[in-house]
Amino acid sequence: MKPEILLTAPVEPRLQADLEAVYRVHRLWEAADKPAFLAAIGKGVRGVVTRSVIGADEALMAALPGLEIIAVFGVGTDAVDLAAARDRAVRVANTPGVLTEDTADYGIGLLLALARRIVEGDRYVRAGKWPAGLLANSTRVHGKKLGIVGLGRIGSAVARRAQAFGMDIRYNGPRAKPVSAWTHVPDLAALAAQVDFLILTCPGGPQTAGIVNREVLAALGPEGMLVNIARASVIDEKALVTALETGAIKAAALDVFADEPNVPEALLAMDNVIVEPHIASTTVETRMAICDLVLANLAAHFAGRTPPGLVG
């Protein structure tokens, strides 16, 4: 008998096919009446596969009394109720490591695009504005100061790349990481005041909710730029919109939003904002590696072994 799993949302078609070969897969997003669907199939489900922005809340776990493992497609576990999973002895596994380098490449890409007006330049040419005059000058990146919020795997990979641009790298996070050559600034507003660019690479969740607030944005200042490849929850969005509208900061590049795929109108209306559809890890290579690790996590669990991406 194939173990039963619940897929909360569409994932890579390859992963859906691979899952279906090994498991009996129930597709939650296709159910018109989700509570009725869960009531009908919930008892048999032993595993959940979910996207990191969708996660799994306590209500879902309660509807699946035989649940053993939640396998996250991605690295973020902020949308999984980890305490509820612990209480129910449900394992949580994610896909760390495989998306680090692509996400860091992309973060640096956004930083360059923002400072050097690359996206704006493209819009400028397509809109036929070039013959009427030059695009406004951009901002130099090399040799500038970069503040990294969260020096984990991805933050460190961003730092290594930024080093090649001769940047002065400082970081904020709960602990100094003495193995790194970079400067730890324990206070986020102090870090923002010191740097030209702030890039967010920390996990989401309650510990980082709203830490980039009005004070931090004011400290970043009218020439400062912000890149977010972490989670929207890290920024106080209202404060960000105001800071961008009033010139309290110069510009922002955002890959993540609170209510994806919906992006606030206020942000869409601003030329000094780059908006992206959460694509930091979406290279073919990384997506296939994420698929492999989701499958490996499930296979290990159902074979009685420890999933390689076990959280905690």
Ligand code: 8YV
């Ligand atoms: C994924 C991410 O694209 O891994 C994460 O936590 O945010 C992204 O890399 C996305 O969440 C896939 O579900």
